[in-house]
Amino acid sequence: MSIWQARPLEEVPTVLLVSWRILETHNGLRHFVGVRPERGTYRVSTVIVELDVVNLNGVTHSGRKYVLDGPPGEFADEERDYVWAEWCRVNGVSHYRDVTDEVTETPQ
Numbered sequence: 491m492s493i494w495q496a497r498p499l500e501e502v503p504t505v506l507l508v509s510w511r512i513l514e515t516h517n518g519l520r521h522f523v524g525v526r527p528e529r530g531t532y533r534v535s536t537v538i539v540e541l542d543v544v545n546l547n548g549v550t551h552s553g554r555k556y557v558l559d560g561p562p563g564e565f566a567d568e569e570r571d572y573v574w575a576e577w578c579r580v581n582g583v584s585h586y587r588d589v590t591d592e593v594t595e596t597p598q
Contacts, residue, residue, distance in 0.1 A: 496533070496552075504555045505533060509563030511590045512538070513574060515583045520593075522548065522556050523574050524563065532573040543594050562590045 496502070510524030522535040535556055540549040546558040563570065578586065 496554075499553050502554070504557060505535075506557045506559055507533060508559045509567065509570070510558045511562055511570070511588055512541075512593050513586050514589045515578075516585045520589065522550070522558070523570055524558070525570075527559070532570050534574060534577040541593065562594065 505526060506528070507522055507524030508527050510522055512520055513523055514520045520538045520541075522533070522538060524533060525531070526533050535554070536551040538548050539551055542548060548556050548558075550556065574586075577583075
């Protein structure tokens with residue numbers, strides 16, 4: 491499986507993700523990780539700067555808008571975990587945690 495850079499924001503201003511999760515790095519920065527259904531590829535976003543859990547969308551540091559379609563993906567997903575691990579290796583992330591459930595919980 492190959493890892494590559496995202497196309498420029500001007501070419502792809504909005505990304506749809508399915509089977510998505512929100513992961514937080516050791517320094518408290520959060521990222522979307524999920525599948526782009528039209529391409530069948532996994533994607534790690536830049537840092538999330540805005541998150542709307544009601545409408546399931548957000549904006550990242552790059553200015554790209556992410557639309558989250560459907561429920562979060564399974565906690566463990568081999569391909570997503572591989573892409574995320576490679577991204578962590580390249581970006582010097584020593585550890586992380588999955589914050590999807592705590593971030594998307596609806597208060598009772």
